[in-house]
Amino acid sequence: MKKNNLEKLSQLAFNAQRFSHSPYSGFKVGAAIETDSGDMFAGCNVENTAFPLGQCAEASAIGSMVSNGHKRIAHIVIASPNEDMCFPCGGCRQKIAEFASDDTPVTMITNTGERLETTIGELLPNAFRAYDLEK
Ligand SMILES: O=c1ccn([C@H]2C[C@H](O)[C@@H](CO)O2)c(=O)[nH]1
Ligand SMILES: [Zn+2]
Numbered sequence: 584m585k586k587n588n589l590e591k592l593s594q595l596a597f598n599a600q601r602f603s604h605s606p607y608s609g610f611k612v613g614a615a616i617e618t619d620s621g622d623m624f625a626g627c628n629v630e631n632t633a634f635p636l637g638q639c640a641e642a643s644a645i646g647s648m649v650s651n652g653h654k655r656i657a658h659i660v661i662a663s664p665n666e667d668m669c670f671p672c673g674g675c676r677q678k679i680a681e682f683a684s685d686d687t688p689v690t691m692i693t694n695t696g697e698r699l700e701t702t703i704g705e706l707l708p709n710a711f712r713a714y715d716l717e718k
Contacts, residue, residue, distance in 0.1 A: 596662035599625035612640035613662040619655035624648040641675040656683040660690045668699050676707035
């Protein structure tokens with residue numbers, strides 16, 4: 584992807600991270616998606632007093648994307664609150680795969696700007712996909 588777009592996506596992810604509602608973990612995460620049409624959507628993690636109801640940043644960004652009429656992730660960026668990469672949890676890998684191809688890039692970025700790019704296929708090999716329901 585174009586470097587400019589990655590920078591814009593990173594900005595959006597870090598901006599969303601500021602709004603993270605994470606009083607229980609203290610772990611603020613932001614995520615931003617570029618769709619196949621070039622639109623961008625961001626989200627943060629939203630925790631709850633009832634701990635299991637908390638939502639990851641990736642899920643919030645996906646919710647925003649879908650709520651605005653988009654279904655294809657061209658690239659997703661996940662902004663960590665610290666100097667370690669924040670890899671998407673197992674559930675989010677499945678949620679990303681729903682709207683992505685195996686080769687869709689997933690970029691993790693730390694609070695020092697270090698980046699690691701992989702793909703959803705690497706993060707979730709042999710994902711359970713819609714076509715599995717058709718067999
Ligand atoms: O990729 C990740 C990993 C964790 N979290 C959130 C969930 C929870 O609110 C907090 C601590 O796990 O971070 C995300 O939003 N995305
Ligand atoms: Zn998650």
